[in-house]
Amino acid sequence: MSAVAADIQTAPAAPAQGYWRAVTSRLLRDKLTVACALVILGLILMAVFAPWIAPDDPLKSSIFKRLQPIGAPGFPLGSDELGRDMLSRLIFGARLSLVMGIVPVLCALGIGGLLGITAGFMGGRTNTAIMRTIDVFYAFPSVLLAVAISGALGAGVLNAILSLTIVFIPPIARVAESVTTQVRSLDYVEAARASGAGSFAIIRVHILGNVMGPVFVYATSLLSVCMILAAGLSFLGLGTKPPLPEWGLMLNTLRTAIFQNPWVAALPGLMIFLVSFCFNLMSDGVRAAMDVTR
Amino acid sequence: MTLLAVNGLRKHFPLKKGLLGRGGGTVHAVDDISFDLTEGETLGVVGESGCGKSTTARLLVRLIEPDEGQIKLEGRAVGTAMPLAEARSKMQMVFQDSFASLNPRLTVEDSIAFGPVVHGLPRPRARERARGLLARVGLEPARFANRYPHELSGGQRQRVNIARALALQPRIVILDEAVSALDKSIEAQVLNLLLDLKAEFKLTYIFISHDLNVVRYMSDRVMVMYLGKIAEIGPSESVFAGTHHPYTRALFAAMPSMDPDRRTQQPPLIGDPPNPINPPPGCRFKGRCAHAEDICGRGDIALTTAGAAHRVACLIAQPGSGHSSAPARAA
Numbered sequence: 001m002s003a004v005a006a007d008i009q010t011a012p013a014a015p016a017q018g019y020w021r022a023v024t025s026r027l028l029r030d031k032l033t034v035a036c037a038l039v040i041l042g043l044i045l046m047a048v049f050a051p052w053i054a055p056d057d058p059l060k061s062s063i064f065k066r067l068q069p070i071g072a073p074g075f076p077l078g079s080d081e082l083g084r085d086m087l088s089r090l091i092f093g094a095r096l097s098l099v100m101g102i103v104p105v106l107c108a109l110g111i112g113g114l115l116g117i118t119a120g121f122m123g124g125r126t127n128t129a130i131m132r133t134i135d136v137f138y139a140f141p142s143v144l145l146a147v148a149i150s151g152a153l154g155a156g157v158l159n160a161i162l163s164l165t166i167v168f169i170p171p172i173a174r175v176a177e178s179v180t181t182q183v184r185s186l187d188y189v190e191a192a193r194a195s196g197a198g199s200f201a202i203i204r205v206h207i208l209g210n211v212m213g214p215v216f217v218y219a220t221s222l223l224s225v226c227m228i229l230a231a232g233l234s235f236l237g238l239g240t241k242p243p244l245p246e247w248g249l250m251l252n253t254l255r256t257a258i259f260q261n262p263w264v265a266a267l268p269g270l271m272i273f274l275v276s277f278c279f280n281l282m283s284d285g286v287r288a289a290m291d292v293t294r
Numbered sequence: 295m296t297l298l299a300v301n302g303l304r305k306h307f308p309l310k311k312g313l314l315g316r317g318g319g320t321v322h323a324v325d326d327i328s329f330d331l332t333e334g335e336t337l338g339v340v341g342e343s344g345c346g347k348s349t350t351a352r353l354l355v356r357l358i359e360p361d362e363g364q365i366k367l368e369g370r371a372v373g374t375a376m377p378l379a380e381a382r383s384k385m386q387m388v389f390q391d392s393f394a395s396l397n398p399r400l401t402v403e404d405s406i407a408f409g410p411v412v413h414g415l416p417r418p419r420a421r422e423r424a425r426g427l428l429a430r431v432g433l434e435p436a437r438f439a440n441r442y443p444h445e446l447s448g449g450q451r452q453r454v455n456i457a458r459a460l461a462l463q464p465r466i467v468i469l470d471e472a473v474s475a476l477d478k479s480i481e482a483q484v485l486n487l488l489l490d491l492k493a494e495f496k497l498t499y500i501f502i503s504h505d506l507n508v509v510r511y512m513s514d515r516v517m518v519m520y521l522g523k524i525a526e527i528g529p530s531e532s533v534f535a536g537t538h539h540p541y542t543r544a545l546f547a548a549m550p551s552m553d554p555d556r557r558t559q560q561p562p563l564i565g566d567p568p569n570p571i572n573p574p575p576g577c578r579f580k581g582r583c584a585h586a587e588d589i590c591g592r593g594d595i596a597l598t599t600a601g602a603a604h605r606v607a608c609l610i611a612q613p614g615s616g617h618s619s620a621p622a623r624a625a
Contacts, residue, residue, distance in 0.1 A: 190395075191459075192409075209397070210397065
C-alpha cells in the first residue's frame with residue numbers, strides 16, 4: 001500500500017489534540033480575557049465569602065455618620081445616606097447583583113436553547129409555531145418587557161429573576177434556532193440519519209455539541225445586559241427591596257446624595273460598569289477563541 | 295441477482311410563491327425513474343448538474359421522502375416489508391464534502407462508531423470495529439483514531455467517511471461525488487481503495503459522478519440522467535460507445551480528450567439545460583437536440599430496448615416511432 005503511505009505523508013503535521021483543548025489553550029494566551037475572567041472570579045469569591053471579608057455589618061446604620069466621604073475613619077469607602085458602611089454594602093451587594101445577572105441568563109439558556117433547538121431541528125410547522133410565539137415577546141423592548149412583567153408580579157428578587165428570564169428566552173432561542181437550522185442541513189447530520197439513527201441520538205451526539213458553543217458565547221454576551229437590567233429593576237424599586245444591599249438599589253437610594261457626596265454615590269455604578277465590562281470582554285475573547293476551528 | 299429494484303421513483307418539489315399559495319410551480323427533480331441494481335455491480339450515474347443525480351441518491355436512502363414509487367431491497371419493499379432502519383443499515387452513503395460530512399466535535403473513531411452504537415452494538419465493540427475499518431481504509435488506528443476532522447487532509451477525511459459508511463456492514467454503498475473534491479493523485483488512490491473494498495466486502499456501488507473518465511473506470515453499467523429522467527441506461531462499453539441517445543453523444547463529446555488531434559473546438563451542446571420547473575411534455579432534451587422533430591414533443595418517451603440490457607429514451611432508437619431517423623418497425 002505505498003499509495004496510502006504517500007497520502008498520509010501529505011497530511012498536515014497537526015498535533016492530535018481535542019477541539020476544547022485547543023480553545024482553552026487559545027483562551028489562556030489571550031491576556032485580556034484571562035484578566036477579565038480573573039476579575040469576575042475575584043468578585044464571585046468576594047460575594048461567596050462576604051461575611052468574612054466585609055469589615056462591618058452592611059445593615060448597621062448610624063444617624064450620626066451619614067454620608068461620610070471616602071477614607072473617613074472607620075469607613076474606607078465612605079457611608080451611605082443611612083450611615084451604613086459602603087465597602088461592606090458593596091461586598092454584600094455583589095451577592096444579589098451577580099445572582100440577578102447570572103441566574104436569569106442560565107435559566108434562559110436552558111429554556112431558550114431547548115426551544116430553539118427543537119424548532120430548528122423539527123423545522124416546518126413546529127418551527128413556525130415556536131418561533132412566531134417567541135416573536136411576540138420580541139415586539140417589546142427588553143427593558144419595557146422586564147419592567148412590565150416585574151411590575152405585574154410585584155417587587156422581589158425571585159420575580160425580578162423570573163421576568164429577566166422571560167426577557168432573555170427569545171434572543172437565545174432565536175440564535176439556537178438559526179444555528180441548529182444550519183447544522184441540521186450539514187452532511188454529517190444527513191449521514192447520521194442515513195445510518196438509521198433516531199432524532200434523539202442525532203440531537204444528543206451531533207446537534208448539541210455543535211450548537212451549544214455559539215449559543216453559549218452569545219449567552220455570555222447577555223450577562224452584562226442582564227446585570228444592567230437587574231440593576232435597573234432594583235433602581236425602579238421592582239427588584240430587591242431595601243434594606244438589602246444590591247448595587248442597582250444602592251445607586252437609587254444614593255441618588256439623592258449625589259450633590260453632597262458624588263464619589264460615594266457613584267461607587268455602585270462603578271461596580272456595575274466593571275462587571276458588565278468584564279463580562280463583555282470575556283465573551284468577545286471566548287468567541288474569538290472558538291472561531292479558529294478550521 | 296437483483297439486489298435493489300427501483301420502480302417509478304418520483305420527487306417533485308413545490309415552489310412557494312408569495313406568502314401563502316403554492317402557485318410557483320414544481321421542480322421535477324426526479325421524474326419516474328426505474329432501474330435495477332444487480333448484486334456486485336457498480337452502477338455509474340452521470341449527468342449535468344441539476345439533473346437529479348443526488349436527489350435520486352437521497353431518495354434511495356430516504357433522506358428525502360419520495361412522492362411516488364417503490365424501492366425493493368433484497369426483494370422486500372422498503373418502508374413496508376422492510377423497516378426503514380434495516381434498509382438504512384444496508385444502504386450507506388458517502389458524500390462529496392469530506393469536511394461537512396464529519397462532525398467537527400467527534401473524533402474519527404467516534405464518528406465511525408456512531409452508526410453501530412445506534413444500532414445497538416456495545417460501545418467498546420463499536421470502537422473496535424471502527425479501528426479495524428480505519429486500518430482497512432489505510433489509516434493507522436494508533437495515529438488517527440483520536441484525531442478530529444480538522445486535523446486530517448481531504449483524502450484522509452474521505453477515507454474516514456468510507457470507513458463510516460462501511461461500519462454498518464452495508465450491501466450497497468452510494469458514492470455521491472465521493473471523489474470529485476479530491477486532488478487527482480489522491481482521487482486515484484481512493485478509487486483503487488474503493489475497488490479493493492468492493493471485492494473484500496462484496497459490495498455493490500452506485501457511483502455518482504460528473505467525471506466521465508472516472509465513471510468509465512469504475513462502472514459496469516452506466517445510467518445517464520437528464521432533467522430528472524433516465525436518458526439511457528446500459529452496460530458501460532455500450533453506453534460509452536455513445537451511439538444511441540443524442541444527449542449521451544453530446545455529453546461524451548464534451549469529455550476532454552488526451553489526444554491533441556482529437557480535441558474539438560466546437561461546444562458539443564448549446565445553451566443551458568431547460569428549467570426543471572414545470573418542464574414541457576415530451577422529450578426533455580428536444581430544445582437542445584439536433585435531431586428534434588415535432589413528434590418529440592407529443593408525449594412521454596419510454597425507455598426502449600436497444601441491445602442487450604441497454605435501454606434508451608429516444609424516439610430515434612424506437613422502431614416505428616414516427617421519427618424520421620427511426621428504423622421501421624420490425625415486422
